[in-house]
Amino acid sequence: MKTWKETLRNVVPLEYIVFVDVPMKESKSGDVINLAPEVLDLLAATAVLQNKIPLRGKEVLFLRKVLGLSLEKFANKLDLSSSTVFHWEKAETTRISLVSELAVRVFVAEQLNIPISYKFSDLVGDKICELKVKAV
């Protein structure tokens, strides 16, 4: 069976995440990503948190879904109303407030065991650039 490594774009909902060296294998049904299915989701979540990517609606939605939480459960955990989170997510490209962002970052990092360390001032600024994430 043929195997190889490939660079993959647009395999998570955040278009700026590029996975490099992704192990692949061929099959009768098409090219297969030869990794446990949660790996790319977790790597992307880690990249967003550790690279201090501003959290907009689309990042909040992605992180919530990586946790596997419904909108209601996610909002409850953060002591927010469901409608607040709904409006964040609906505004896909609008950054949420820095205070909310910090709460979401700390909560998601804790749930996924992702080590983070930053100061409030680290989060000021709107830089979103292509992120290369090594798959293995």
Place this chain on the structure above:
Amino acid sequence: MHNSEVVRDLIANGFYLLTKHARERMAERNITHMDIRQCARHGIIDLKDDRYVIVGRDIDAELLKIICVYDDDVLIITVY
């Protein structure tokens, strides 16, 4: 256990692989690994022409359809 239920259990517990095509469709529709597991856990599974079709709901109760094959592993070919 019938193969359909084996497939359901494997996906619901995260033991499956994805084609590149399936991953691209997931990205387009904001679907994560956890949505796939949720859909498999409670969805209706059917065998059609050697392919398993699971129709269920994702984490946000949106309708989701998973198409997969089962040889040595469960391989998800596409989702929509």
